[in-house]
Amino acid sequence: MSAGAIGSSRSSYAILGCGSVGHAVAEELTEEGNDVLILDKDESRVEALRDQDLDARVQDISDPSVYDVIVDRDIILILASEVEANKAAVSAIRDRGGDQYIVVRASDPVSEDELRTLGADVVINPSTVISDSALRSIESGELQYKARQLADILESADGKLAILTHDSPDPDSIASAVALQAIAAELDVEADIFYDGDIGHQENRAFVNLLGIELRARSSVDDLSEYDVVALVDNMKAGDVDLSVDIDIFIDHYEPDDEIDSAFVDVRTNLSSTSTILTKYLQEFDLSPSEAVATALLYGIRAETLDFKRDTTPADLTAAAYLHPFANHDTLEQVESPSMSPETLDVLAEAIQKREVQGSHLFSTAGFIRDRDALSQAAQHLLNLEGITTTAVFGIADDTIYVAARSKDIRINIGNILQDAFEGIGEAAGHSTQGSVEIPLGIFTGIETSEDNRDTLLSLTEEAVRRKLFDAMGVEGVGEGSNGS
Numbered sequence: 001m002s003a004g005a006i007g008s009s010r011s012s013y014a015i016l017g018c019g020s021v022g023h024a025v026a027e028e029l030t031e032e033g034n035d036v037l038i039l040d041k042d043e044s045r046v047e048a049l050r051d052q053d054l055d056a057r058v059q060d061i062s063d064p065s066v067y068d069v070i071v072d073r074d075i076i077l078i079l080a081s082e083v084e085a086n087k088a089a090v091s092a093i094r095d096r097g098g099d100q101y102i103v104v105r106a107s108d109p110v111s112e113d114e115l116r117t118l119g120a121d122v123v124i125n126p127s128t129v130i131s132d133s134a135l136r137s138i139e140s141g142e143l144q145y146k147a148r149q150l151a152d153i154l155e156s157a158d159g160k161l162a163i164l165t166h167d168s169p170d171p172d173s174i175a176s177a178v179a180l181q182a183i184a185a186e187l188d189v190e191a192d193i194f195y196d197g198d199i200g201h202q203e204n205r206a207f208v209n210l211l212g213i214e215l216r217a218r219s220s221v222d223d224l225s226e227y228d229v230v231a232l233v234d235n236m237k238a239g240d241v242d243l244s245v246d247i248d249i250f251i252d253h254y255e256p257d258d259e260i261d262s263a264f265v266d267v268r269t270n271l272s273s274t275s276t277i278l279t280k281y282l283q284e285f286d287l288s289p290s291e292a293v294a295t296a297l298l299y300g301i302r303a304e305t306l307d308f309k310r311d312t313t314p315a316d317l318t319a320a321a322y323l324h325p326f327a328n329h330d331t332l333e334q335v336e337s338p339s340m341s342p343e344t345l346d347v348l349a350e351a352i353q354k355r356e357v358q359g360s361h362l363f364s365t366a367g368f369i370r371d372r373d374a375l376s377q378a379a380q381h382l383l384n385l386e387g388i389t390t391t392a393v394f395g396i397a398d399d400t401i402y403v404a405a406r407s408k409d410i411r412i413n414i415g416n417i418l419q420d421a422f423e424g425i426g427e428a429a430g431h432s433t434q435g436s437v438e439i440p441l442g443i444f445t446g447i448e449t450s451e452d453n454r455d456t457l458l459s460l461t462e463e464a465v466r467r468k469l470f471d472a473m474g475v476e477g478v479g480e481g482s483n484g485s
Helices: 020-031 043-051 066-070 083-095 109-118 126-155 171-186 202-211 274-284 291-304 314-326 329-336 342-353 373-382 414-421 454-473
Strands: 012-016 035-040 055-058 075-078 101-105 122-124 160-164 191-195 227-233 247-252 262-267 356-358 361-368 390-397 400-407 427-430 434-440
Touching: 012 020, 012 066, 020 035, 035 043, 035 066, 043 055, 066 083, 075 083, 083 101, 083 109, 109 122, 122 126, 126 171, 126 247, 126 262, 126 274, 160 171, 171 191, 171 202, 171 227, 171 247, 171 274, 171 291, 202 291, 202 329, 202 373, 247 274, 274 291, 274 314, 291 314, 291 329, 342 361, 342 373, 342 390, 361 373, 361 454, 373 390, 373 400, 373 434, 390 454, 400 414, 400 454, 414 427, 414 434, 414 454
Parallel strands: 012 035, 012 075, 035 055, 075 101, 101 122, 160 191, 160 227, 227 247, 247 262, 361 390
Antiparallel strands: 356 361, 390 400, 400 434, 427 434
């Protein structure tokens, strides 16, 4: 910064070229008590500015002598509509060794690049600013419209709301349901959250228990006819969805395979979590989230983005920043570091011992298991082994083959690989970095499980699954790897 900044608590500005944009900026900066000098070659404009008690002088900003006028200024705003004059002004300052902070106006992407090359610190393209502002206004208006729609549906309910998560729900699905439940409560509508499958992952169980989240098994009710409104939240990632009931509200960040017949639909594939969508609704309804709701949503966003390392968008970060002061971070730490159950420890030990490595790919079996979710934890732990970029852990439970996979290889999408490998014989779901498969045991063997044939059954299914998976990955030399034991 120049010497003019020494001993001053405020910066001094120079605005070069004072059209409508420069005038508005000058007025705002002056009202804030800043020292602002305006330079423009139009004498009548300068006179009008002076009449408004602004410090304005006549100066051709494309003349190299402009540097002598602004040498003691800290920040230079070059805002003329003539881009060539702006380029000349930037050159005049930088060629004389000026180190002021320069913000300059461009007219198109080409002039943006040229002005940066000349030494501008920030380049503003008015057309881009206007389009960005318009898009933000459209998004804000759409959210207001959607919020009114959602409120109308909830307020017109004669009875309770049923909120359905996806099968064996993860934190994003649970948190989204909890947030919708809170919105409904604000509108005096009672809501219950239902799930199918299991809440098996230790972190998920800790998440539900520590936050006191009340979930009901779908099997606990014969049907949902006692509920006047039914909502699906974050359902698509689980694959096939039971649409045997009429859906009134559908919110997700995945596009459904088939059109959803619902009075209210909000699908935002440009966001990384449904928790982000529900956070926006809380803000739109002007609801300060409770500690439990904020903690749930923040954990939902973090879990879905792998702590902001996967497919994170600015909206996800903004939502997380909004939730941060409301959340209980001690609870978050407990959720993210739960104790390991004996079952998970046994599965992990078995998977470590039975691992087979092909290049950077690891396949292992945990044998017959009780807790299928322990497979995903084992796959995640094995991904930490040196040189390993992709893991898959196989297990059998209740006449079903389960495979959990993880990958940190940016060149592959493990979810797509699992779908390709087991298309037509199993149900696969997942992301670019994680996925799972469920396969009926009889598909591979045609025989029932018994104590006498358990080892044979395990060997047959493990070999078939391993070959299909490695073939889909394009891994050569299957069967020649080492188990590392």
